[in-house]
Amino acid sequence: MDRREFLEAIAGLSALVPGLSLLPGSYQQAFAQGVHARARAAANLRTLSPQQDATVTCIAEILLPQTDTVGATAVGVNRFIDLLLTESMPEAYRDRFLEGLAAINARSQFLYGAPFISVRKEGQESLMRALDVHLPEPHPTPAEAAALAKEPITAEGGFALLKQLVVLAYFTSEPVAKELIKAPIIPGRYDGCVPA
Amino acid sequence: MSPPEPSSLEFDAIVVGSGISGGWAAKELTEKGLRTLVLEAGPPIVPARDYVEHVQAYSLPYRGYGNLRKLREQQPIQSLTGSCNEWSSKFFVNDAENPYHNDPDKPFAWIRGRHVGGRSIMWGRQVYRWSDLDFEANAREGLGVDWPLRYADIAPWYSYVEKFIGVSGHAEGLAHLPDGEFLPPMQLNCAELQVQEAMAKRWRRERLLTIGRCAILTRPHQGRAACHYCGPCERGCITHSYFSSIGSTLPAAAATGRLTLRPNSVVAQVMYDERTDRATGVRAVDAATMQTLEFRSRVIFLCASALESARILLNSKTARFPTGLANSSGELGRNLMDHPFGAGANGTLPGMEDRKTFGNRPNGIYVPRFRNVTDKHPQFVRGYGFQGGAARRDWRRGATTPGFGAEFKNALLNSLGPWRFGMGGWGECLPRSENSVALHPTLKDKWGIPALHIQCTWGPNELAILKDIQVTAAEILEAAGAKDIETFNDELPPGLCIHEMGTARMGRDPKTSVLNGWNQSHDVPNLFVTDGACMASSGNQNPSITYMALTARACDYAVEQLKRRDL
Numbered sequence: 001m002d003r004r005e006f007l008e009a010i011a012g013l014s015a016l017v018p019g020l021s022l023l024p025g026s027y028q029q030a031f032a033q034g035v036h037a038r039a040r041a042a043a044n045l046r047t048l049s050p051q052q053d054a055t056v057t058c059i060a061e062i063l064l065p066q067t068d069t070v071g072a073t074a075v076g077v078n079r080f081i082d083l084l085l086t087e088s089m090p091e092a093y094r095d096r097f098l099e100g101l102a103a104i105n106a107r108s109q110f111l112y113g114a115p116f117i118s119v120r121k122e123g124q125e126s127l128m129r130a131l132d133v134h135l136p137e138p139h140p141t142p143a144e145a146a147a148l149a150k151e152p153i154t155a156e157g158g159f160a161l162l163k164q165l166v167v168l169a170y171f172t173s174e175p176v177a178k179e180l181i182k183a184p185i186i187p188g189r190y191d192g193c194v195p196a
Numbered sequence: 197m198s199p200p201e202p203s204s205l206e207f208d209a210i211v212v213g214s215g216i217s218g219g220w221a222a223k224e225l226t227e228k229g230l231r232t233l234v235l236e237a238g239p240p241i242v243p244a245r246d247y248v249e250h251v252q253a254y255s256l257p258y259r260g261y262g263n264l265r266k267l268r269e270q271q272p273i274q275s276l277t278g279s280c281n282e283w284s285s286k287f288f289v290n291d292a293e294n295p296y297h298n299d300p301d302k303p304f305a306w307i308r309g310r311h312v313g314g315r316s317i318m319w320g321r322q323v324y325r326w327s328d329l330d331f332e333a334n335a336r337e338g339l340g341v342d343w344p345l346r347y348a349d350i351a352p353w354y355s356y357v358e359k360f361i362g363v364s365g366h367a368e369g370l371a372h373l374p375d376g377e378f379l380p381p382m383q384l385n386c387a388e389l390q391v392q393e394a395m396a397k398r399w400r401r402e403r404l405l406t407i408g409r410c411a412i413l414t415r416p417h418q419g420r421a422a423c424h425y426c427g428p429c430e431r432g433c434i435t436h437s438y439f440s441s442i443g444s445t446l447p448a449a450a451a452t453g454r455l456t457l458r459p460n461s462v463v464a465q466v467m468y469d470e471r472t473d474r475a476t477g478v479r480a481v482d483a484a485t486m487q488t489l490e491f492r493s494r495v496i497f498l499c500a501s502a503l504e505s506a507r508i509l510l511n512s513k514t515a516r517f518p519t520g521l522a523n524s525s526g527e528l529g530r531n532l533m534d535h536p537f538g539a540g541a542n543g544t545l546p547g548m549e550d551r552k553t554f555g556n557r558p559n560g561i562y563v564p565r566f567r568n569v570t571d572k573h574p575q576f577v578r579g580y581g582f583q584g585g586a587a588r589r590d591w592r593r594g595a596t597t598p599g600f601g602a603e604f605k606n607a608l609l610n611s612l613g614p615w616r617f618g619m620g621g622w623g624e625c626l627p628r629s630e631n632s633v634a635l636h637p638t639l640k641d642k643w644g645i646p647a648l649h650i651q652c653t654w655g656p657n658e659l660a661i662l663k664d665i666q667v668t669a670a671e672i673l674e675a676a677g678a679k680d681i682e683t684f685n686d687e688l689p690p691g692l693c694i695h696e697m698g699t700a701r702m703g704r705d706p707k708t709s710v711l712n713g714w715n716q717s718h719d720v721p722n723l724f725v726t727d728g729a730c731m732a733s734s735g736n737q738n739p740s741i742t743y744m745a746l747t748a749r750a751c752d753y754a755v756e757q758l759k760r761r762d763l
Contacts, residue, residue: 063600069609080259088263128600135596143687167594168261171608174254180609181591185250187555190425192385196552196588196612 047085075173100158107155131159207233210493215314217727218499219441222449224751235461238310247432279430293642305691313442324737329372340627341703344713353745361439362417365409373564387586387615391676411439427556465512481643502728506699522717531627531698533734536658538686540620541669543678560585576660584619588612621665624736697728715750722763
């Protein structure tokens with residue numbers, strides 16, 4: 001799937017936004033407000049702004065794209081993340097997550113002169129490869145984790161947080177868990193060594 | 197809604213608490229003919245409604261991520277333990293309703309379940325006998341007080357309990373971790389077998405790896421079905437395949453026709469008569485109506501958990517016992533212990549990529565204690581055992597594995613990560629007088645009962661053990677050929693192992709201990725405490741089986757004494 005197809009695939013949510021960067025500022029803003037309101041209502045988003053949502057949706061789909069099996073967009077990864085941000089995540093986590101998204105866009109702006117969603121696919125992927133390196137330490141001590149959380153979040157840190165949520169949201173979605181993973185709920189026995 | 201009132205307020209026996217220990221007291225006392233009232237502070241549990249082990253993540257609002265805001269508000273302490281999650285947080289107390297206090301620089305995590313069945317619903321199910329290496333340790337080293345019993349005294353009671361609850365395990369013939377009445381062991385997986393073999397080669401029997409010994413049925417037993425390997429036991433088990441008081445001891449007690457179980461009954465005090473020098477009953481608060489209730493009996497068993505039983509006694513002051521009932525020794529509330537844990541090592545075991553496991557085994561490996569068994573370690577006394585296991589990670593590894601795109605997705609969907617082996621040590625904690633609890637001068641719980649001030653820290657011996665755990669865990673992984681070995685120490689506060697014990701210790705001398713060798717109060721003969729409070733030392737084994745055996749033994753003794761009119 002190329003970027004155009006991808007944008008079409010997610011058009012129903014909020015991905016109309018990227019194309020707007022070609023329009024003059026004031027028009028862009030006026031147009032965007034209407035589009036944003038509609039997109040927001042369509043997706044029932046309560047915390048993510050249309051721009052944030054577009055970033056989440058875009059990165060999620062590149063992480064776990066539609067192939068012969070469903071992708072992140074098709075299972076509504078962005079909606080689940082919005083739910084966690086709105087109802088579940090402590091405010092400090094939520095803010096850190098949103099600051100992380102902003103940091104990703106700032107990096108994109110610095111490198112490509114445009115927010116992430118407006119960058120060409122090759123640029124997006126190359127940025128993601130660069131960000132995909134600061135995955136969380138498997139075992140920070142509580143003191144280390146607390147110290148780390150006090151530092152301003154980087155684009156790498158923001159990407160790591162987003163990746164965690166995207167993976168969770170995708171693999172715990174009903175279509176993926178039920179139709180693709182198909183782990184038996186009641187295995188009935190344990191065998192410690194079977195062919196993989 | 198209040199439960200139906202018992203037809204009488206007079207019983208032969210009162211048992212406070214309905215968990216691991218209380219369930220056993222209820223079973224033994226009723227089976228021996230006593231009309232027994234069990235008072236449980238929390239609500240009833242209805243397995244068909246409350247057990248959620250087969251509920252899938254997608255059926256939950258937050259798919260297992262949980263409502264962290266609500267957890268932090270209502271259960272900031274309980275949710276420190278992983279089993280207090282979106283499925284099973286209902287089995288843990290509301291921290292706001294159940295406050296306690298500790299100095300900020302001395303964190304203590306008190307993890308509690310207040311409902312019929314107590315923590316026997318969410319317990320870890322690991323069961324290991326003690327040996328005389330443990331029972332003689334205090335006397336040998338001159339620490340704490342000597343246990344008033346030895347392995348020979350408790351061994352038949354271990355057998356008695358194991359035969360009823362069903363324990364799966366593998367007999368290893370170790371003197372210091374005696375074998376029990378085992379049902380067939382669960383299987384080790386291919387990677388664990390490789391570690392086992394490598395350890396045998398390097399250490400022979402000095403450091404050996406065995407399958408965890410657990411109170412989970414590997415074949416039908418006592419009318420309960422064998423485990424079906426769904427995995428998350430802490431959410432309950434509709435087939436009662438692991439031992440819980442709800443599935444085993446309480447039904448046995450009810451079958452006698454002599455059990456009265458009263459939920460929502462928060463016991464505040466044990467009542468005591470100075471003239472007869474006997475406990476006469478208990479005073480409780482109805483959790484729903486806040487009404488004060490009094491129940492009377494000939495004998496009382498406190499099985500409310502180490503800290504709750506201590507709290508009840510500290511809150512039962514009389515003229516003769518101005519610092520708390522049965523506290524002439526001054527040891528009530530002291531010598532609090534928990535097992536230091538949360539340290540160990542992880543690594544990757546190369547190879548075996550064409551093999552995987554089938555089913556979710558709710559059990560792991562065990563490496564019995566090997567420090568200070570025959571040799572003498574220069575840095576610390578006592579020792580630790582390892583628990584852990586090997587697994588190949590499923591899609592969850594995606595959150596921390598580099599990569600993205602179609603290949604990344606397909607790999608997470610269709611393949612597993614490499615074999616990872618990890619284990620952590622469960623160390624022994626020494627009894628120290630300064631690790632103690634007292635009634636807080638002002639803080640009270642929702643039912644008006646004074647809350648505890650808890651003062652507990654790890655001592656140098658526990659810290660040395662945690663350090664050594666990391667070293668030897670890495671040695672074992674190295675011997676097994678593991679790559680990318682990483683040691684860890686999560687620096688967990690005491691309490692979080694949920695093995696708190698020692699606050700009304702047993703001993704030979706009434707001047708230095710609260711209970712005698714039968715879990716009977718030195719001071720008040722018809723008062724017994726058989727939960728973790730009774731422990732004179734902590735061992736490094738998971739303690740529940742010892743509480744069960746001591747409870748059954750104490751019940752046998754108490755009923756004999758009642759018959760002889762000696763109580």
